[in-house]
Amino acid sequence: MLITARCLVKNKSSCSYWGICRLSCVTSTDKSQVRSRRIQGLDAEQRRARRREQILAAAFDLIAADGYVNTAIEQICQTAFVGNKAFYELFDSKEDCYLALLAQQSERAQEMVATALSESSGTREEIVAAVIGAFAHSMVDDPRVAKVTFGEASGISAKVEQQRRVNRRWAAQFLETLWHEKGFVPPEGIGIDLHALAVSAIGGLFETVADWLHTDAGATGDIDVLIRDLTTFIEIVHLGLAAAVDRSGR
Secondary structure, three states: OOOEEEEOOOOOOOOOOOOEEEEEEEEEEHHHHHHHOEEOOOOOHOOOOOOOHHHHHHHHHHHHHHOOOOOOOHHHHHHHHHHHHHHHHHHHOOOHHHHHHHHHHHHHHHHHHHHHHHHHOHHHHHHHHHHHHHHHHHHHOOHHHHHHHHOOOOOOHHHHHHHHHHHHHHHHHHHHHHHHHHHEEEOOOOOOOHHHHHHHHHHHHHHHHHOOOOOOOHHHHOOHHHHHHHHHHHHHHHHHHHHHHHHHHO
């Protein structure tokens, strides 16, 4: 228990009966309650999480509109209605903020594609079409997504490139798993490095999106053209895969 006292005394050595003593006691429980007070119904951690979302939302808008290079931390803070101090409490730099934004958008796209696979049925071609459609929609339904994740990510820094590689490896593993589960290749394999092939196929799909952004169809958000191009590309990959299966005799 912490006790504070204020005494008004006649002399400096003691407090006499006629002195005035005021004691106030603040227990550790009381201090904890002060620290954990709620503002607008939110505790400290919830307010921190909300500030983080505000900053990421502002960065998303600005980078999509003006590009990574032309977006300053001060602009992000002004748009998010937070101070620079709040920004640096959450992110070390603009690069760090962008990495968090990339991870957020990647997780969203991954969830959409995985959900499409789990909920799809029919022939394996119909399942692939459903997955390709979900991937395209994850990039295009909000035009900012493709601009931020494909239009800006290349060449920013080594850390950003590493995050792009992480995203591609996840997508390649997803595609390789689909090939096995849907019977595109036999369980025993076909004598080639399927993971390397999946990485190359994902690179082609991602570059198709990046190129689409710079076409008239991309400018108008014509998702049908993107789905057509993505589907054509993966169908050709699968024709080559089927030829490899036949050649292996398995």
